[in-house]
Amino acid sequence: MSTMTVDKAGPTRNVKYGSMSRDRAWALRWSYFFLTLFAIFSLVPPLYMLITSLKGSAEISAATNPWWVFHPTLENYIGLLTSNQFLRFFFNSAMVSIVVVIITMLISIPAAFALSRMKFWGSATLATGVFLTYLIPDSLLFIPLFKMFALIGDVTGIQLINRWYVLLFIYPTLTVPFCTWIMIGYFASIPKELDEAAIIDGASWLQTLTRIFIPVALPGLIAATIFAFTVSWAQFLYPLVFTTSADQLVLPVGIVTTLIKGDVFNWGQIMTGALLGAAPPLIIYAFLMDYYIAGLTAGATKG
Amino acid sequence: MAEVSLRKVVKRYDDVEAVRGIDLDIADHEFVVLVGPSGCGKSTTLRMIAGLEDISDGDISIGGDVVNDVPPKDRDIAMVFQNYALYPHMTVAENMSFGLRLKHYPKAEIKSRVAEAARMLDIADLVDRKPKQLSGGQRQRVAMGRAIVRNPKVFLFDEPLSNLDAKLRVQMRIEIKKVHQKVRTTTVYVTHDQVEAMTLADRVVVMNKGRIEQIGTPTELYHNPATRFVAGFIGSPAMNFVPCRLEEANGRLYIRLTDRISFPLPPARAARYQSVSRNDRLLLGIRPEHITETRPHAEPGIEPFEAMLDVTEPMGMETLVYFSLNETPVCGRVSPNAGARDGSPLRMAMDLNNMHLLNEASGLVI
Numbered sequence: 001m002s003t004m005t006v007d008k009a010g011p012t013r014n015v016k017y018g019s020m021s022r023d024r025a026w027a028l029r030w031s032y033f034f035l036t037l038f039a040i041f042s043l044v045p046p047l048y049m050l051i052t053s054l055k056g057s058a059e060i061s062a063a064t065n066p067w068w069v070f071h072p073t074l075e076n077y078i079g080l081l082t083s084n085q086f087l088r089f090f091f092n093s094a095m096v097s098i099v100v101v102i103i104t105m106l107i108s109i110p111a112a113f114a115l116s117r118m119k120f121w122g123s124a125t126l127a128t129g130v131f132l133t134y135l136i137p138d139s140l141l142f143i144p145l146f147k148m149f150a151l152i153g154d155v156t157g158i159q160l161i162n163r164w165y166v167l168l169f170i171y172p173t174l175t176v177p178f179c180t181w182i183m184i185g186y187f188a189s190i191p192k193e194l195d196e197a198a199i200i201d202g203a204s205w206l207q208t209l210t211r212i213f214i215p216v217a218l219p220g221l222i223a224a225t226i227f228a229f230t231v232s233w234a235q236f237l238y239p240l241v242f243t244t245s246a247d248q249l250v251l252p253v254g255i256v257t258t259l260i261k262g263d264v265f266n267w268g269q270i271m272t273g274a275l276l277g278a279a280p281p282l283i284i285y286a287f288l289m290d291y292y293i294a295g296l297t298a299g300a301t302k303g
Numbered sequence: 304m305a306e307v308s309l310r311k312v313v314k315r316y317d318d319v320e321a322v323r324g325i326d327l328d329i330a331d332h333e334f335v336v337l338v339g340p341s342g343c344g345k346s347t348t349l350r351m352i353a354g355l356e357d358i359s360d361g362d363i364s365i366g367g368d369v370v371n372d373v374p375p376k377d378r379d380i381a382m383v384f385q386n387y388a389l390y391p392h393m394t395v396a397e398n399m400s401f402g403l404r405l406k407h408y409p410k411a412e413i414k415s416r417v418a419e420a421a422r423m424l425d426i427a428d429l430v431d432r433k434p435k436q437l438s439g440g441q442r443q444r445v446a447m448g449r450a451i452v453r454n455p456k457v458f459l460f461d462e463p464l465s466n467l468d469a470k471l472r473v474q475m476r477i478e479i480k481k482v483h484q485k486v487r488t489t490t491v492y493v494t495h496d497q498v499e500a501m502t503l504a505d506r507v508v509v510m511n512k513g514r515i516e517q518i519g520t521p522t523e524l525y526h527n528p529a530t531r532f533v534a535g536f537i538g539s540p541a542m543n544f545v546p547c548r549l550e551e552a553n554g555r556l557y558i559r560l561t562d563r564i565s566f567p568l569p570p571a572r573a574a575r576y577q578s579v580s581r582n583d584r585l586l587l588g589i590r591p592e593h594i595t596e597t598r599p600h601a602e603p604g605i606e607p608f609e610a611m612l613d614v615t616e617p618m619g620m621e622t623l624v625y626f627s628l629n630e631t632p633v634c635g636r637v638s639p640n641a642g643a644r645d646g647s648p649l650r651m652a653m654d655l656n657n658m659h660l661l662n663e664a665s666g667l668v669i
C-alpha cells in the first residue's frame with residue numbers, strides 16, 4: 001500500500017518541480033539576456049571614451065579602426081592634469097559637491113527627523129510638499145533663480161552670479177527634498193519604541209537624533225549622501241547658466257566650454273576630462289554600493 | 304522609590320475615550336499588574352504614567368509630586384517594552400549604560416552598576432555582544448538590565464513577555480519576580496495574560512473598556528470577583544455562568560438550574576441571597592474546579608447531579624469535561640479516574656459553598 005502511494009505521489013510532484021524549475025530557467029535566461037544587453041548599452045560609451053582618450057589627435061582624425069589604439073599615448077592625461085585650468089575645474093567641482101553634501105545633510109537629517117517623528121500640525125502635508133518640490137524640473141527654475149540672484153545683487157550689492165559658490169545656494173533645491181524624502185522613509189522604519197526608550201533614558205530630541213537615529217539609519221544616510229554628491233557633481237544646466245568666467249566653472253561645464261573652441265573639438269582631451277570627471281562618483285559607488293542598495297530599499301518599503 | 308497615584312485620569316483621542324477616569328494608588332515597593340483584554344486602556348494608562356502620552360484630564364503623581372507636565376526623562380522612571388527596544392548599534396553594556404552616560408555619571412560607577420545588573424540577570428558574559436546576537440529571552444534580560452541600572456523610582460513593564468515562547472515566558476516571569484524581590488522598586492506591569500497577572504502581582508487591577516473593574520490581591524480577585532467581567536477574566540478555564548432562578552420551598556432557598564436540577568443552598572449562602580428578588584434573571588457563577596466527580600461521603604453544600612458529557616479533555620492530572628445545562632455550555636474538572644468519556648453520562652457534584660450569584664442585567668456579583 002505505502003509503496004503504491006509513494007509511486008502515485010512521486011511523478012505528480014516531480015512534474016510540478018520540473019515545470020517550476022523550467023519556468024525559473026526561462027526567467028533566468030531572459031533576465032541574463034536583458035542584463036547583457038543593458039550592460040553593453042551602458043558600457044560601450046565609456047569604453048569608447050577610454051579608447052579615444054589614449055589616442056593622439058592625429059590618430060583620432062585618421063581613418064583607422066576607431067575601436068583600436070595603434071599608438072597609445074598618455075599625452076591627453078598629462079595635458080589635462082598639468083593644466084591649471086582643468087585642476088581649477090576639478091577643485092571647483094569638488095568644493096561645490098562636498099559643501100553641498102554637507103549643507104544638504106545639515107538640513108535634511110533634522111528635517112526628516114522632525115517630519116517623521118515629531119507629529120506636529122501639518123507634518124504629513126509638509127512631508128508630501130517636500131517631495132513635490134523635487135518634481136519641479138531645473139529647466140523651469142533656472143530663469144527665476146537667475147533673476148532672483150541678479151535682484152539680490154542689484155539691491156544688496158552682493159554679487160553672486162558668476163561665482164562658483166552661488167551653486168551652493170542652488171544645488172540644495174535639488175538635493176534637500178530628495179534626501180529628506182529618502183530619510184523620512186528610513187527613519188519611519190525605526191520602531192517607535194526605540195525613541196521612546198531613548199526619551200525615557202533621558203535623551204533630548206537632539207540626543208535621540210544624534211546618538212540613536214543617525215547611527216541606526218546610517219545606511220540610509222550614506223545613500224542620501226551618495227545621491228547628493230552625484231547630483232551636485234553631474235549638474236550641468238545650473239553651472240552653465242550661473243557661471244561664465246573660466247576660473248569659476250565646474251568640471252562638466254568647463255570641459256565643454258574650454259575644450260571646444262568654435263568648431264574645433266579637442267576629442268582626446270574631452271574624452272579624458274569626462275573619464276576623469278566620472279572617476280570620483282564611480283569610486284564612491286564602488287566602495288559604498290552595498291550601503292547604497294540597502295539604504296534605497298529600506299527607505300522605499302518603510303521597513 | 305516612590306508611590307504612584309492616579310486621580311480621575313482620562314485619555315481622549317479626538318472623539319474616543321480610551322481611559323475614562325481612573326483612580327489608583329500604588330504603594331511604595333508594590334508590584335501592581337494592570338490586566339485586561341486588548342483595547343481596555345491598560346497600555347495607555349501605563350504610557351501616561353511614563354509620560355509618553357499626554358493626560359487629557361486628572362492628575363498623576365509619582366512620589367507625591369504631580370507629574371502631569373513633567374517630561375518622561377525627569378520622572379525618574381524606567382520602562383521595558385514588548386519588543387525590547389534595544390539600541391541595535393550598541394553593545395549590551397552600552398545599551399544598559401546609555402541612560403547613565405546621558406546623565407554624566409562617573410565611569411567607575413556606571414561600570415559597577417552595569418556589572419551588578421548583568422550578574423543579577425545572568426548576562427554577565429554577554430555584555431560585549433550586540434542585540435542581534437542575542438536570543439529573545441536574553442534581549443528581554445538586557446531590556447530589564449537597562450531599567451535596573453538606572454535605579455529609578457518606578458519600573459514600568461509594557462507586556463514584556465508576549466514576544467517570547469510559552470516556556471521562556473514562564474521562566475522570565477519567575478526571573479522578573481526574583482528581580483523585584485531583590486530591588487523592591489515600585490512596579491507597574493501591563494499584560495493581557497491573567498496567569499502573568501496572578502503570579503506576579505501584589506495587587507491586580509482588572510481593566511475593561513477604559514475603566515477599572517476591580518482592584519485586589521490575586522486571591523481576592525479569584526475568590527471574590529465583583530463583576531461578571533472579572534469573574535470570567537480571572538481563572539483558566541474560565542468560570543461557568545449558568546442562568547438560574549431562586550425558589551423557596553419547605554422554608555429553604557433553592558437554586559433552580561434546569562427543570563430537573565434544583566439544589567438547596569447552603570445556609571450561609573441562603574442567608575446572603577434571602578433578599579434577592581425571586582423574579583430577577585440571575586446567573587450562577589461557578590468555577591470548573593467546583594464541578595467535580597461525586598465524593599464518597601455526602602458533604603454539606605456539595606450537591607450531586609448527572610450530566611451527559613459532550614466532550615472530555617484529558618490533561619493528565621485532571622480531565623476537563625464539557626456538558627450543557629439548559630443549552631449553556633459548562634466545564635468541569637474531574638479526576639482522570641472518574642471514568643469520563645465523550646458522549647456518556649457522568650455523575651458529578653457541584654460545590655455550592657464556592658458559588659457566586661450574579662445579576663444578569665447589571666453584571667454585578669451579589
